[in-house]
Amino acid sequence: MTFGHGPHTTQSARGRVLIPWSRQEGHGSPAIVRAQGSHLYDEDGNALLDLSSGQVALNLGHGHPAVVEAIQQQAATLCWVPSSFRNDKRHRYAQMLNEISPWDEGLRVHFTSGGAEANDDAVKTTRMVTGRSKILTAYRSYHGSTLGGNALSGVDRWRDPYPSLPGIVKFFAPYPYRSPFGDVSAADETVQALHHLERILSHEGAHNVAALLIEPVTGSSGFVQYPPGYLDGVRDLCTRHGIVLIFDEVMTGFGRVGAPFAANRLGVEPDIITFAKGASSAYVPLGGVLVRESLARYFDAEFFDVGHTYSGHVLAVAAGIAALEVYTEENLFERARELEKQLRDGLEGLQERHPVIGDVRGLGAHFALELVRDRDTRQPLVEWHDPSSSTPMDAFFGALRRRGVHTYGRYNIVAVTPPLTISDRELQHAFDALDSALTELEAALEDGKVLVHGPKPAVGT
Numbered sequence: 001m002t003f004g005h006g007p008h009t010t011q012s013a014r015g016r017v018l019i020p021w022s023r024q025e026g027h028g029s030p031a032i033v034r035a036q037g038s039h040l041y042d043e044d045g046n047a048l049l050d051l052s053s054g055q056v057a058l059n060l061g062h063g064h065p066a067v068v069e070a071i072q073q074q075a076a077t078l079c080w081v082p083s084s085f086r087n088d089k090r091h092r093y094a095q096m097l098n099e100i101s102p103w104d105e106g107l108r109v110h111f112t113s114g115g116a117e118a119n120d121d122a123v124k125t126t127r128m129v130t131g132r133s134k135i136l137t138a139y140r141s142y143h144g145s146t147l148g149g150n151a152l153s154g155v156d157r158w159r160d161p162y163p164s165l166p167g168i169v170k171f172f173a174p175y176p177y178r179s180p181f182g183d184v185s186a187a188d189e190t191v192q193a194l195h196h197l198e199r200i201l202s203h204e205g206a207h208n209v210a211a212l213l214i215e216p217v218t219g220s221s222g223f224v225q226y227p228p229g230y231l232d233g234v235r236d237l238c239t240r241h242g243i244v245l246i247f248d249e250v251m252t253g254f255g256r257v258g259a260p261f262a263a264n265r266l267g268v269e270p271d272i273i274t275f276a277k278g279a280s281s282a283y284v285p286l287g288g289v290l291v292r293e294s295l296a297r298y299f300d301a302e303f304f305d306v307g308h309t310y311s312g313h314v315l316a317v318a319a320g321i322a323a324l325e326v327y328t329e330e331n332l333f334e335r336a337r338e339l340e341k342q343l344r345d346g347l348e349g350l351q352e353r354h355p356v357i358g359d360v361r362g363l364g365a366h367f368a369l370e371l372v373r374d375r376d377t378r379q380p381l382v383e384w385h386d387p388s389s390s391t392p393m394d395a396f397f398g399a400l401r402r403r404g405v406h407t408y409g410r411y412n413i414v415a416v417t418p419p420l421t422i423s424d425r426e427l428q429h430a431f432d433a434l435d436s437a438l439t440e441l442e443a444a445l446e447d448g449k450v451l452v453h454g455p456k457p458a459v460g461t
Contacts, residue, residue, distance in 0.1 A: 116144025
């Protein structure tokens with residue numbers, strides 16, 4: 001039998017694949033067949049500048065030869081070994097992660113295949129260590145699409161027909177552009193947000209809370225950067241109440257914000273860091289949980305009841321080693337800080353010319369535009385609570401794609417998260433395409449040609 005031909009192929013081959021986070025009917029995404037550097041190429045040979053680094057994952061861009069070679073060499077030697085066995089590559093990578101971590105005391109690593117698994121396992125770990133049940137997470141957060149990740153995430157995108165996991169408690173974190181605490185200064189917002197968190201703890205019982213899980217800079221839920229002092233205050237609250245502080249660094253890790261981790265850049269030490277995406281530059285699925293040594297040693301005498309078939313998959317770990325070597329040898333953590341200035345200058349320049357841009361925010365190479373209908377009232381271009389109101393954003397992303405640039409977004413947020421290896425010329429092309437697409441969007445809005453309601457777009461993680 002020749003696969004791909006025969007009586008069961010009446011439906012097109014494309015129609016056999018369920019595309020995540022999308023309505024399947026009429027889905028118009030291109031068929032990508034290869035990629036190199038900062039560009040994707042479709043089956044017709046058309047190039048798309050990948051301004052989102054995939055889904056904020058391909059920090060090294062596509063096809064970096066050092067990582068590709070490491071994968072090839074490891075595939076010829078050993079791809080998989082049980083996670084209960086010791087392995088030289090796992091040991092080496094764990095030591096490399098230890099060297100870039102924010103902890104002087106050291107760490108231990110538990111490996112997973114991705115970020116959602118890592119967050120699930122971090123929660124399990126803290127419940128075992130503390131004997132407590134409750135987990136605090138923020139509204140406007142994203143922690144993955146597993147059952148646990150769904151429960152931990154504080155966004156309205158989950159309309160699933162099953163109940164949430166028990167013990168998950170939500171709180172409001174700062175959002176300077178749309179503060180949940182009223183029209184306040186950044187300093188006052190920090191004070192009020194921490195007071196709010198203390199009140200949550202007083203009602204839930206801090207002695208019942210195992211962990212507080214937070215993105216140090218949010219990703220798909222808005223790319224929010226917290227005001228000064230907030231994360232320091234969260235750290236202090238957790239320390240005082242014996243609560244494990246977990247940083248979800250699935251997006252912010254491995255140079256994305258201009259340091260190995262946001263914890264390094266922001267100078268706040270969590271107790272656990274979850275990672276994925278940029279660890280291998282997404283070439284092979286790789287994630288994990290970094291546990292500071294003082295916490296990890298609990299399991300010297302207690303059973304570590306967490307694991308997966310693919311924990312520490314050797315092929316993935318080899319990719320992670322090679323990627324981390326590239327980050328350091330090519331000074332890409334420092335390059336992200338250079339990109340920060342270029343992105344801020346370029347995007348704020350666009351903001352001056354386009355009233356539809358309400359806010360520009362970001363850190364390192366982790367930026368976003370927030371689009372509005374009215375800059376004075378800050379009315380969103382589409383409403384966060386209405387999953388059907390996406391047509392203006394569909395139109396914008398389509399206009400951008402016609403100009404040879406791809407990125408993604410969620411509701412009225414546009415991700416601008418290029419590979420750390422992007423060239424100045426490629427970045428200028430992105431700015432030019434954004435400028436032109438925004439002009440087209442504003443003209444369509446003025447003429448009433450862009451409807452308020454329409455099909456929900458693909459949004460990614």
